[in-house]
Amino acid sequence: MLVVQKFGGTSVGDLERIQNVANRVSETKKAGHDVVVVVSAMSGETNKLVGYAEHFSSNPARAEMDMLLSSGERVTASLLSIALQEMGYSAVAMTGRKAGIVTDMHHTKARIEEINPKAMKDAIKEGKIVVVAGFQGVNEDGDITTLGRGGSDLSAVAIAGAIKADLCEIYTDVSGIYTTDPRIEPKARKLDKISYEEMLELASLGAKVLQNRSVELAKKLNVNLVTRTSFSNEEGTLITKEENIMEKPLVSGIALDRGQARISLIGVSDRPGVASEIFNKLAEAEVNVDMIIQNRAHAGMTNIDFTVPKGDLIDAKSVVADFLKDGDLEDDVYNENICKVSVVGVGMKSHAGVAAKAFSTMAENNININMISTSEIKVSMVIDERYAELAVRSLHEAYELDK
Amino acid sequence: MLVVQKFGGTSVGDLERIQNVANRVSETKKAGHDVVVVVSAMSGETNKLVGYAEHFSSNPARAEMDMLLSSGERVTASLLSIALQEMGYSAVAMTGRKAGIVTDMHHTKARIEEINPKAMKDAIKEGKIVVVAGFQGVNEDGDITTLGRGGSDLSAVAIAGAIKADLCEIYTDVSGIYTTDPRIEPKARKLDKISYEEMLELASLGAKVLQNRSVELAKKLNVNLVTRTSFSNEEGTLITKEENIMEKPLVSGIALDRGQARISLIGVSDRPGVASEIFNKLAEAEVNVDMIIQNRAHAGMTNIDFTVPKGDLIDAKSVVADFLKDGDLEDDVYNENICKVSVVGVGMKSHAGVAAKAFSTMAENNININMISTSEIKVSMVIDERYAELAVRSLHEAYELDK
Numbered sequence: 060m061l062v063v064q065k066f067g068g069t070s071v072g073d074l075e076r077i078q079n080v081a082n083r084v085s086e087t088k089k090a091g092h093d094v095v096v097v098v099s100a101m102s103g104e105t106n107k108l109v110g111y112a113e114h115f116s117s118n119p120a121r122a123e124m125d126m127l128l129s130s131g132e133r134v135t136a137s138l139l140s141i142a143l144q145e146m147g148y149s150a151v152a153m154t155g156r157k158a159g160i161v162t163d164m165h166h167t168k169a170r171i172e173e174i175n176p177k178a179m180k181d182a183i184k185e186g187k188i189v190v191v192a193g194f195q196g197v198n199e200d201g202d203i204t205t206l207g208r209g210g211s212d213l214s215a216v217a218i219a220g221a222i223k224a225d226l227c228e229i230y231t232d233v234s235g236i237y238t239t240d241p242r243i244e245p246k247a248r249k250l251d252k253i254s255y256e257e258m259l260e261l262a263s264l265g266a267k268v269l270q271n272r273s274v275e276l277a278k279k280l281n282v283n284l285v286t287r288t289s290f291s292n293e294e295g296t297l298i299t300k301e302e303n304i305m306e307k308p309l310v311s312g313i314a315l316d317r318g319q320a321r322i323s324l325i326g327v328s329d330r331p332g333v334a335s336e337i338f339n340k341l342a343e344a345e346v347n348v349d350m351i352i353q354n355r356a357h358a359g360m361t362n363i364d365f366t367v368p369k370g371d372l373i374d375a376k377s378v379v380a381d382f383l384k385d386g387d388l389e390d391d392v393y394n395e396n397i398c399k400v401s402v403v404g405v406g407m408k409s410h411a412g413v414a415a416k417a418f419s420t421m422a423e424n425n426i427n428i429n430m431i432s433t434s435e436i437k438v439s440m441v442i443d444e445r446y447a448e449l450a451v452r453s454l455h456e457a458y459e460l461d462k
Numbered sequence: 463m464l465v466v467q468k469f470g471g472t473s474v475g476d477l478e479r480i481q482n483v484a485n486r487v488s489e490t491k492k493a494g495h496d497v498v499v500v501v502s503a504m505s506g507e508t509n510k511l512v513g514y515a516e517h518f519s520s521n522p523a524r525a526e527m528d529m530l531l532s533s534g535e536r537v538t539a540s541l542l543s544i545a546l547q548e549m550g551y552s553a554v555a556m557t558g559r560k561a562g563i564v565t566d567m568h569h570t571k572a573r574i575e576e577i578n579p580k581a582m583k584d585a586i587k588e589g590k591i592v593v594v595a596g597f598q599g600v601n602e603d604g605d606i607t608t609l610g611r612g613g614s615d616l617s618a619v620a621i622a623g624a625i626k627a628d629l630c631e632i633y634t635d636v637s638g639i640y641t642t643d644p645r646i647e648p649k650a651r652k653l654d655k656i657s658y659e660e661m662l663e664l665a666s667l668g669a670k671v672l673q674n675r676s677v678e679l680a681k682k683l684n685v686n687l688v689t690r691t692s693f694s695n696e697e698g699t700l701i702t703k704e705e706n707i708m709e710k711p712l713v714s715g716i717a718l719d720r721g722q723a724r725i726s727l728i729g730v731s732d733r734p735g736v737a738s739e740i741f742n743k744l745a746e747a748e749v750n751v752d753m754i755i756q757n758r759a760h761a762g763m764t765n766i767d768f769t770v771p772k773g774d775l776i777d778a779k780s781v782v783a784d785f786l787k788d789g790d791l792e793d794d795v796y797n798e799n800i801c802k803v804s805v806v807g808v809g810m811k812s813h814a815g816v817a818a819k820a821f822s823t824m825a826e827n828n829i830n831i832n833m834i835s836t837s838e839i840k841v842s843m844v845i846d847e848r849y850a851e852l853a854v855r856s857l858h859e860a861y862e863l864d865k
């Protein structure tokens with residue numbers, strides 16, 4: 060097998076942990092596999108460098124930030140390669156440039172445009188373990204770029220796609236994807252397999268293990284992704300094509316998102332286009348609107364409720380204030396004490412009644428549902444934050460996820 | 463003027479000092495000059511990274527070391543560029559690669575083969591301050607190389623040559639080149655100007671400010687080098703072509719080298735080739751032999767005295783031991799309690815009696831001279847270490863260097 064193994068900041072957090080990573084890579088190699096390792100900066104390093112830059116400027120130039128921040132991953136890659144060589148392996152450390160990772164021109168959040176994997180492939184053919192500095196590439200001007208948050212995961216997935224790896228293992232401090240947050244529901248079970256689509260829903264709903272960009276890229280490149288822990292030998296969770304999952308569960312997991320706030324616009328004037336104007340202005344202000352509900356209030360007026368990430372609330376308020384001033388709405392109400400509970404599962408596509416069970420479970424527990432949104436594989440409900448844990452546990456039990 | 467300014471590790475040792483460097487560069491720019499800045503890693507950073515590597519291996523691979531160590535200079539260059547931008551300047555940070563520094567294939571002690579200064583020249587033309595990460599280049603395979611000790615000075619001198627800079631200023635924690643070590647002779651004077659040749663002699667004799675490689679390169683590329691301190695506005699010392707120095711002093715300085723040891727080979731067999739065999743073996747063992755004196759002892763035998771750096775003494779002893787065993791010499795004696803005092807000056811070329819004054823000064827102070835070697839611009843004497851300071855002060859006075 061050809062395996063890509065990616066180790067995040069906590070997995071390479073100090074010299075001892077880097078040695079542990081070397082031992083793990085060694086085991087994979089000894090088992091007869093070819094390995095490309097992708098590493099992050101040692102945990103804390105990137106923040107330290109960002110702190111240095113912020114000492115000089117609150118808005119440092121992005122090209123300089125990329126040159127600055129890309130150094131952390133290079134340090135880890137060099138050290139891991141040295142550790143592997145000392146264990147007797149033939150290993151080679153590569154920068155993003157050497158690994159052939161070409162990005163667009165957007166410094167600090169570049170997108171990978173292509174990978175020229177010749178250097179990696181040649182090294183693999185020579186029996187070498189390839190250790191790649193994650194998070195970075197090079198644009199067509201030859202300047203260093205970085206890929207933004209979760210960038211090393213993206214590096215790993217893109218490399219796995221380019222070299223047609225059988226598996227891309229993402230090592231973190233979490234052992235896999237669970238049916239729900241084990242801190243809320245101790246009966247939560249780790250999933251063996253989950254589809255890209257379900258993972259995307261769970262990730263956007265607060266499961267912090269993987270970012271959506273990485274899952275989307277894995278889906279696009281058809282990369283079998285495994286998320287597992289570097290701190291034990293426990294098996295992780297395979298994220299793969301739906302077709303590769305034989306027994307499709309009705310529901311795979313319950314996700315909880317505490318990061319949203321609800322904005323209620325009361326008495327929105329019914330003249331054509333007001334609602335679309337509001338949401339256009341919110342988009343211009345880069346406010347991420349999630350759920351939207353519109354309902355007729357009284358003659359010529361409607362109410363609009365929507366949710367935004369708590370971090371976008373200040374920007375959203377300032378957009379809404381303009382419309383209030385202009386008399387296009389009567390009042391606005393903000394509620395940060397909400398949460399979104401979601402039921403996710405590809406099995407929903409072919410089974411009726413999944414949403415109904417979610418609603419009845421809420422009713423049995425006297426939890427009022429504020430907003431509802433559904434997709435092919437998801438039912439999301441906005442409820443009062445104080446019922447968050449109760450809702451998660453009740454749904455987990457209702458769908459028999461502990462079994 | 464087009465000026466290259468190089469700042470070493472202590473000059474960029476923390477964020478405050480990097481800001482001071484930005485202020486100094488700003489003054490140069492404000493005075494109407496174009497500036498290319500070359501920076502080292504923050505002091506301590508390189509040692510920290512070397513320590514990390516040594517945690518894993520006592521003999522880490524050199525390509526990996528280059529990828530590891532080159533990161534420190536990149537951090538400083540990015541931060542300084544950010545600081546300059548925040549002050550309102552247009553600045554751009556460049557890696558060794560971007561600055562066009564191409565080296566040979568010798569990882570960890572590469573030699574600069576050529577510089578393609580297009581990116582730097584374009585940036586200068588656009589009015590930008592160019593900030594280059596020193597100490598590093600890239601070989602013809604596109605892999606990062608580093609230039610070894612004093613590498614950032616080499617980067618600066620090579621860049622100054624390539625862009626035909628009017629001046630290359632090397633900023634350190636020392637304010638220039640002195641007639642002798644001011645800790646030994648408080649009357650030591652800072653020199654305004656000194657020739658490349660004199661600087662080479664002084665550097666190889668223990669003046670730590672500049673390494674010979676940098677001075678040699680400056681001489682070859684005809685770069686006007688200035689060494690000065692970054693901690694005050696004090697003028698430094700200009701190192702330039704002899705022709706550029708109008709008043710050539712008889713003697714420019716007195717150098718002291720405590721780093722040598724003397725080896726005396728007694729009763730070396732007079733068969734042809736023994737001496738050359740010994741020095742060939744020493745060369746093979748990479749022992750740097752400095753001064754050599756041979757004198758006939760008695761029938762068929764000679765004595766040979768030579769000096770080596772104290773660090774090479776163990777290797778030298780083991781070479782000599784083989785010849786002792788083979789009966790090619792009668793005895794060996796080692797003396798680490800010696801020092802070498804040297805009188806340096808281009809004026810010697812055209813003036814007789816300079817060496818004679820050195821010898822008589824020693825005699826007046828009852829200092830026995832063990833060994834003597836002379837060149838066109840230098841007289842070196844090996845004496846008992848206990849007389850080191852006395853010899854330096856007496857010579858400094860004899861040649862009126864305090865005037």
